[in-house]
Amino acid sequence: MTVHAEPVAELPDPADYGLTVVEAEALPAELIALVDQVRALADAVAHTEADPAELAEAGAAVAALTERLGATRRMTGAMLRQRHPDGRIEYNTLTNLVSGPVNPTAPPLELTEADGGLRGEVTLNGTYQGPPGLVHGGWIAAMLDQALGAAAGVAGMPGLTANLTVDYRKPTPLNAPLTVTSRVTGTERRKVFVSAEIRHNGEITAEGTAIMVQIALPG
Numbered sequence: 615m616t617v618h619a620e621p622v623a624e625l626p627d628p629a630d631y632g633l634t635v636v637e638a639e640a641l642p643a644e645l646i647a648l649v650d651q652v653r654a655l656a657d658a659v660a661h662t663e664a665d666p667a668e669l670a671e672a673g674a675a676v677a678a679l680t681e682r683l684g685a686t687r688r689m690t691g692a693m694l695r696q697r698h699p700d701g702r703i704e705y706n707t708l709t710n711l712v713s714g715p716v717n718p719t720a721p722p723l724e725l726t727e728a729d730g731g732l733r734g735e736v737t738l739n740g741t742y743q744g745p746p747g748l749v750h751g752g753w754i755a756a757m758l759d760q761a762l763g764a765a766a767g768v769a770g771m772p773g774l775t776a777n778l779t780v781d782y783r784k785p786t787p788l789n790a791p792l793t794v795t796s797r798v799t800g801t802e803r804r805k806v807f808v809s810a811e812i813r814h815n816g817e818i819t820a821e822g823t824a825i826m827v828q829i830a831l832p833g
């Protein structure tokens with residue numbers, strides 16, 4: 615008998631697998647604000663031409679803050695739980711590289727349901743640079759991977775990326791609004807086929823397809 619990937623009846627609670635679960639509404643606004651400040655700091659550091667004395671002073675101030683905040687540390691695999699008004703529950707890793715709300719490295723790309731899939735808007739600063747003024751190709755792949763994985767997840771078929779193909783159609787600009795879209799296109803046994811695009815000014819700059827494989831959780 616062939617069993618095709620289909621939405622899981624109920625998502626497992628990550629807490630049952632020993633993972634910390636943080637409710638989205640329980641994240642302090644002060645943490646979200648701090649993370650945003652650190653993103654701006656990273657951009658300032660990456661582009662500063664301050665003199666050595668000022669750099670040394672800034673370095674000491676940042677080191678002191680790192681020690682202070684590092685004193686209370688969450689586990690690496692902590693999960694974010696979002697409860698939607700329609701009762702749907704969504705999980706993501708709290709520090710997800712692309713979408714994690716508390717990861718200063720994440721832009722973050724926020725994806726919401728639209729047109730039978732997902733859609734998000736994002737503007738990337740100079741810390742995502744590859745060629746001059748353009749988004750790094752690896753980062754483009756990362757955003758597509760996230761949009762592809764989340765499309766399978768939101769359709770109730772969370773899995774791992776087995777295969778990812780990216781076509782870079784046009785240069786993707788920094789400091790300009792980008793639109794990311796994704797959707798499930800089919801299933802076969804445990805495989806979930808997904809496709810995604812990145813657009814600037816309505817034109818596709820990159821597109822990707824992936825095979826996400828539904829994972830069999832232990833127990």
Ligand SMILES: CCCCCCCC/C=C\CCCCCCCC(=O)SCCNC(=O)CCNC(=O)[C@H](O)C(C)(C)COP(=O)(O)OP(=O)(O)OC[C@H]1O[C@@H](n2cnc3c(N)ncnc32)[C@H](O)[C@@H]1OP(=O)(O)O
Nearest residue numbers: 628631705706759760763764767772774775776777803827
């Ligand atoms: C605890 C609570 C959880 C709560 C829920 C959370 C929900 C979150 C939802 C949403 C947000 C998340 C968004 C994330 C976005 C980012 C995703 C990533 O970056 S994932 C990291 C990178 N990927 C890896 O690290 C995978 C490493 N690879 C593996 O672990 C295995 O290879 C795996 C699981 C992918 C497959 O291994 P097998 O042993 O389970 O299955 P086999 O039998 O090998 O393959 C199954 C089918 O897939 C095909 N397949 C496997 N690999 C393929 C490949 N490379 N290309 C094409 N087909 C492939 C095979 O041919 C087979 O197909 P046939 O059914 O026989 O037709």
